[in-house]
Amino acid sequence: MNKPERMDTATEDAMLELGRRARAAAHLLSLASPEAKNNALIAAAEALRAATPEILAANVKDIEAARAAGRPESFIDRLLLHEKRINAMADGVAEIAKLADPIGTVLAEWQRPNGLRFQRVRVPLGVIGIIYESRPNVTADAGALALKAGNAAILRGGSESIHSSRVIHAALVAGLKAAGLPEAAISLVPTPDRAAVGMMLTGLNGTVDVIVPRGGKSLVERVQNEARVPVFAHLEGLCHTYVDRNADLAMAVDIVLNAKMRRTGVCGATETLLVDSSAPAAFMPTLVKALLDAGCEVRGDTATQQADARVKPAADADWSTEYLDAIISAREVDGIDGALAHIARYSTQHTDAIVTNDADTAARFQREVDSAIVVHNASTQFADGGEFGFGGEIGIATGKMHARGPVGVEQLTSFKYVVMGNGQTRPS
CATH class of the missing domain: 3.40.605.10 (Aldehyde Dehydrogenase; Chain A, domain 1)
Structure with a gap:
């Protein structure tokens, strides 16, 4: 004590x-x-x-x-x-x-x-x-x-x-x-x-x-x-970006790079990348290469490691780590169900995002993810009171009493x- x-x-x-x-x-x-x-x-x-x-x-x-x-x-x-x-x-x-x-x-x-x-x-x-x-x-x-x-x-x-x-x-x-x-x-x-x-x-x-x-x-x-x-209060900003099979790959690359690398030390930075296992074969290698080439360390599951030899194996602790640094964990998930299950297990209810052109999938993600901020086709780094039009913020509240979000x-x-x-x- x-x-x-x-x-x-x-x-x-x-x-x-x-x-x-x-x-x-x-x-x-x-x-x-x-x-x-x-x-x-x-x-x-x-x-x-x-x-x-x-x-x-x-x-x-x-x-x-x-x-x-x-x-x-x-x-x-x-x-x-x-x-x-x-x-x-x-x-x-x-x-x-x-x-x-x-x-x-x-x-x-x-x-x-x-x-x-x-x-x-x-x-x-x-x-x-x-x-x-x-x-x-x-x-x-x-x-x-x-x-x-x-x-x-x-x-x-x-x-x-x-x-x-x-x-x-x-x-x-x-x-x-x-x-x-x-x-x-x-x-x-x-x-x-x-x-x-x-x-x-x-x-x-x-x-x-x-x-x-x-x-x-x-x-x-x-x-x-x-x-x-x-x-x-919010305890941590363990933010996720899920790239769905119906995403525009070029858009996904731009969003993921910004979500992770714009400022790695902010609470709205993406810490975990989830990619639909049914997405086209180019998705994971392209996303991972973009991150690695930008100077981001990638720690991934077997599928992510197969996408690029530079990927390091992810440990169990990586899925629950807020890096606040140029490091990201990445893994394949079984579609929207797998993404929702992973986020429900590891999310700190701060900010989570989906990249998809399927309106129904996006609507389900935003309905079922229980976070203060749920984003569709945009960077998690918009988790900021100024970007919401609030003029600024004191913080992002992840509780549910009185204040939530910016x-x-x-x-x-x-x-x-x-x-x-x-x-x-x-x-x-």
């Missing part, structure tokens, strides 16, 4: 004060106008662009530390910021400002025979604690989305991205100040001490309403095991019931 983590009294007091200030800010944000929140986001986007040199310099420190620690290149890619990624980050914040404000939206309304009128109205969640690793862009995405939904955010980035996250956070605070909103609306935990995570998971004395973890398996497992507040602005809200009468009393 792990010993409880402890922190010094001063740091503990600072964390509790962080929670108190966030709770006060959440109340003010719940009453803030859409214009004020949008002005803060637009100003934050401008501040991010203006801070590009400082962000790049801070990111160099993080990258150098990661390389010195022997981190793999897939990890470095998740950590790396360059001008294009910073511009995309700023664009994402600005896009969130353009989204419709969800707060106050009437989701449903009705009237009872006694004359009482009911409305279900969208409201903020309150204070959201976001715990994440390696990706400094999450600082901007999470802070901006929480703000748009009227929530205060407490951000705890990983020590790997601490320098980058601090500069990005400063730009978000500049946006808040420009719009006259409380700076504590987006707070960054000031210490890399792991005990700070433990305090957040227990709710910081009742000031945190929900936790969103975004990171590796060990982080998410810890959050799910220790949290005393609700959690939006966690965007609407998923960061709850609702309350507003009841309107004209003197009604309930009979005895």
Whole structure:
């Protein structure tokens, strides 16, 4: 059993004060106008662009530390910021400002025979604690989305991205100040001490309403095991792409290459390729060759090994491994039934895709695969809130309570019931 983590009294007091200030800010944000929140986001986007040199310099420190620690290149890619990624980050914040404000939206309304009128109205969640690793862009995405939904955010980035996250956070605070909103609306935990995570998971004395973890398996497992507040989480992104006998082979090659190799370290990257055993003979060799030639290691079953001598034998563990690297497992399956059986056994209910020109087969796949995102004739790497039109995301939730799929602005809200009468009393 792990010993409880402890922190010094001063740091503990600072964390509790962080929670108190966030709770006060959440109340003010719940009453803030859409214009004020949008002005803060637009100003934050401008501040991010203006801070590009400082962000790049801070990111160099993080990258150098990661390389010195022997981190793999897939990890470095998740950590790396360059001008294009910073511009995309700023664009994402600005896009969130353009989204419709969800707060106050009437989701449903009705009237009872006694004359009482009911409305279900969208409201903020309150204070959201976001715990994440390696990706400094999450600082901007999470802070901006929480703000748009009227929530205060407490951000705890990983020590790997601490320098980058601090500069990005400063730009978000500049946006808040420009719009006259409380700076504590987006707070960054000031210490890399792991005990700070433990305090957040227990709710910081009742000031945190929900936790969103975004990171590796060990982080998410810890959050799910220790949290005393609700959690939006996905454990792993073990994504599959199934190429059906009725697929267009050229399309399948393009999709599989993109799904695996566009960015190997993202949670929407395909980790397992399934190919219909009844597909034309050229399918498996062509797909495997394309992956190998692109620099991807392929680990396969007997049929996959026969397709190309460069394929390595797959072990049982490969079918349940999220590589987050230029490695893919591949095997033949007995048509749609075999694909569905394999996915049901190994999927983490994140994102799974089918490539086929048969509409009935595609419909069955999308109906029967029990994942948060089910894709037809497109890359699994579209598992991203920005690609869904959400402006960004805090993460991909694979659970079924409250939020599922990309966690965007609407998923960061709850609702309350507003009841309107004209003197009604309930009979005895």
